[in-house]
Amino acid sequence: MPSIRFSALTASVPADITFGMGCLFLRCIVIISAWLFLHSPLFAADTFRVACYNVENYLDEKTGTRPLKTDAAKAKIRESICALKPDVIALEEMGSTNALLELQGSLKSEGLDLPYWEHVAGFDTNIHVAVLSKFPFTAHHPHTNDAFLLNGRRFQVSRGFAEVDIQPTTNYSFTLIAAHLKSRRQIAAADESELRLEEAKVLREIIDARLAANPNLNLIVLGDFNDLHDSAPIKTILGGRSKKGLIDTRPAERNGDDHSHTDRRVASRNITWTHFYAKEDTYSRVDYILLSHGIAREWNTNESYVLSIPNWGTGSDHRPLVASFTAQDK
Structure with a gap:
């Protein structure tokens, strides 16, 4: 030979x-x-999970009236995120990029590696919207300078919007838009509900533009919208029953309730609240995962829920939520 x-x-x-x-x-x-x-990020299971979590002032240094995040609070945040096992997670009230990278590194040390990240610096210099992902971003479209007029005054969208295109597999991708709308705290400059509605209108314009370019776009819009499902801001973002309208996943607690109940009146009583508002002593659903009709076909309804764990409030005044999807266009 x-x-x-x-x-x-x-x-x-x-x-x-x-x-x-x-x-x-x-x-x-x-x-x-x-x-x-x-081991490539482009090799993935048949499904992927997208989560949303307002981490309440995840700051690495005190800023104004916002306190430094304690070690106990950070530990509970990590526990909550690791329990969800997300492949992608949108974060609200994130501090600086250093704070985001600290959280990313801490999660990795506990077995959850989310190597890709996006951090949007909007008009508010204290807290921000961010995204951590197991999968690579194929495009970035941060919205940092969107503005609107209210009663003759010009305002900017306070926290901006994060927009990224994400590719879980070589044959499947989706667009994610994360937002954190104006809180229900009053300010001197304008009415908080009117500001929130105007921010929602700006967000809806972005959604309309994406769906006009591609009506079948796999689009997820999520975040802390700071209002109830029948409010004007949420109705604006949802966009009605048109082809460009979004679908509310409405995750609920996994507490033994029968979520497949055929009686809608009973099913609507599933526990879905995501936020405790101390000023009013109320629990309400203000955090959302909304879907375009394109990606709704891939949504696994039985694997979408609000996380309920002991001492959840140590980490944040919000509870995280997650939705699961099949990585194949249907």
């Missing part, structure tokens, strides 16, 4: 040994290639 030579270094090696070295070399290449493929 003729000698198979891979370099000048094998010229004096007997043919059978050289052939064996070549086979070993090729075998190693196959093994390494397979390992890289299986």
